Amino acid sequence: MLTGDRPTGPLHLGHYAGSLRTRVALQNVHQQTILIADLQALTDHAGRPRDVRRNVLEVALDYLAVGIDPSVTTIALQSAIPELAELTMLYLNLVTLARLERNPTVRSEIELRGFARDLPAGFLAYPVSQAADITGFRATLVPVGDDQLPMIEQTNEIVRRLAGLAGHSVVPECRALLSDTPRLPGVDGRKASKSLGNAIALSASPDEIRDKVRAMFTDPGHVRASDPGRVEGNVVFAYLEAFDSQREEVEGLKQRYREGGLGDMALKRRLDEVLQAVLEPIRSRRTLLARDPAAVLAIIGSGSNRAHDTAASVLSDVREVFFLNDHG
Numbered sequence: 197m198l199t200g201d202r203p204t205g206p207l208h209l210g211h212y213a214g215s216l217r218t219r220v221a222l223q224n225v226h227q228q229t230i231l232i233a234d235l236q237a238l239t240d241h242a243g244r245p246r247d248v249r250r251n252v253l254e255v256a257l258d259y260l261a262v263g264i265d266p267s268v269t270t271i272a273l274q275s276a277i278p279e280l281a282e283l284t285m286l287y288l289n290l291v292t293l294a295r296l297e298r299n300p301t302v303r304s305e306i307e308l309r310g311f312a313r314d315l316p317a318g319f320l321a322y323p324v325s326q327a328a329d330i331t332g333f334r335a336t337l338v339p340v341g342d343d344q345l346p347m348i349e350q351t352n353e354i355v356r357r358l359a360g361l362a363g364h365s366v367v368p369e370c371r372a373l374l375s376d377t378p379r380l381p382g383v384d385g386r387k388a389s390k391s392l393g394n395a396i397a398l399s400a401s402p403d404e405i406r407d408k409v410r411a412m413f414t415d416p417g418h419v420r421a422s423d424p425g426r427v428e429g430n431v432v433f434a435y436l437e438a439f440d441s442q443r444e445e446v447e448g449l450k451q452r453y454r455e456g457g458l459g460d461m462a463l464k465r466r467l468d469e470v471l472q473a474v475l476e477p478i479r480s481r482r483t484l485l486a487r488d489p490a491a492v493l494a495i496i497g498s499g500s501n502r503a504h505d506t507a508a509s510v511l512s513d514v515r516e517v518f519f520l521n522d523h524g
């Protein structure tokens with residue numbers, strides 16, 4: 197099992213619901229590697245390398261705080277495993293420019309960032325580097341949100357191209373492991389994103405949580421508590437569905453909201469309580485761990501060493517396909 201995160205900012209509740217919870221739940225069942233994808237982060241943050249560097253530690257703290265256990269899960273730094281870069285270089289020859297331009301997730305990210313002619317070539321090609329990440333560990337399961345499905349598809353195309361060239365399977369195909377909360381919106385109802393500032397960080401303070409909940413988009417037509425309201429597209433309900441364990445009560449709230457008689461204030465108060473309870477233990481573990489950054493960096497260091505061994509064996513197999521091991 198393999199996933200990664202770009203260290204471009206703190207991880208948020210969207211990451212938690214979409215992928216982190218699955219990683220924690222399955223870490224004792226599957227052999228898991230998690231990559232802090234700093235090279236991928238540089239594909240659109242090359243002008244701010246210091247931020248990327250700083251966020252490596254933040255992301256590692258988020259992992260440990262949510263319960264990723266470094267004694268069973270390998271936490272590795274992408275840039276510390278040069279084999280992944282070499283794999284990317286080889287895979288780039290198995291992908292056309294037209295195919296890269298078709299990836300719907302990359303397309304929408306390009307639009308969001310307003311790239312035109314100044315689109316970094318590395319950004320367009322990052323799904324190929326992601327294919328290297330996944331296959332570099334012979335991963336078959338990738339716990340991600342649904343925005344990453346196009347990456348899985350592109351990875352499997354490369355895997356098949358490689359098998360075709362070799363005449364036998366070289367690395368396994370993979371599949372996404374989607375959580376039952378495929379995509380959590382940002383507080384404004386748009387896609388949750390670190391850059392839009394509309395997400396709730398796992399490290400958010402109690403006040404930040406309260407303010408973000410207050411600012412949540414509900415139903416603009418629901419003015420008085422007695423008005424009937426819409427549940428679909430209502431961000432508060434999206435979060436309640438993802439984090440409120442009292443499922444039946446949430447169903448009851450939905451019904452009351454639809455019929456009229458449940459105000460946004462009361463609804464948001466409940467969500468605030470739920471989120472405070474989810475994030476409190478995460479925050480206190482994080483605070484504790486943050487006191488010893490050297491220990492966290494040591495975890496990343498030893499994870500990267502372990503990961504390096506696996507990736508080296510995969511790279512050797514892929515080099516073989518291109519007759520690159522024969523020159524002494």
Ligand code: TRP
Pocket residue numbers: 198199200201202231233236326329330338340344
């Ligand atoms: N693209 C992922 C993101 O945006 C990060 C990532 C890098 C990743 N390498 C990966 C995800 C490999 C799954 C598998 O957060």
